Amino acid sequence: MATEKIRVLKIDHQDVTSKKSGQVRKMRVLHCWIEQSYQGPDGELVDGSFVAKTSxxxxxxxxxxxTEYLVDYRLGEGYGVDAGRLVPRIVSWTPANRPKPVGKAGAGVTAPV
Structure with a gap:
């Protein structure tokens, strides 16, 4: 598996109807910013960031x-227009910046009176 950092910019909600069964399913379309950098062939750092959608x-x-998430993904076989191709499949979403616990006021050690 591999991991990428993704920021979800916008979420659209759609209803999708299955061609085979006619069943209507709820789907969210996530508009995402994927921030990447890598070393180019000449050794310079290249900004490979891009915007993409996922369902x-x-x-x-x-x-x-x-919100930013760390997503784990693995390769799988595509379907539809991607049939027979390798495609990434996101298998987990973890918030990248989890909130830190905050201590309660007065919960510390107090001096004897």
Whole structure:
């Protein structure tokens, strides 16, 4: 598996109808900023950042616009127009900047009176 850092910029909600069963499913289209840099053939650092979309059907996965995530993905076989091609499949979404716990006021050690 590989990991990338992705910022979700915008989330669109769509209903998708299956051609085979006619079943309507809820889908989220995530507009994402993928920040990448790599070393080019001449040794210089190249900015390879880009904007892309991905679809998310699993309603249990909590995603918020404006949040950065570390996504783990693996290669899989494509379907539809990508049939027979290798395509990445996101397998987990982890918030990149998890909130840090904040201590409660007065919870520390106090001096004896």
């Amino acid at each position: 998310l059907f699993d309603e249990k996965i909590q995603i918020e616009a404006g």
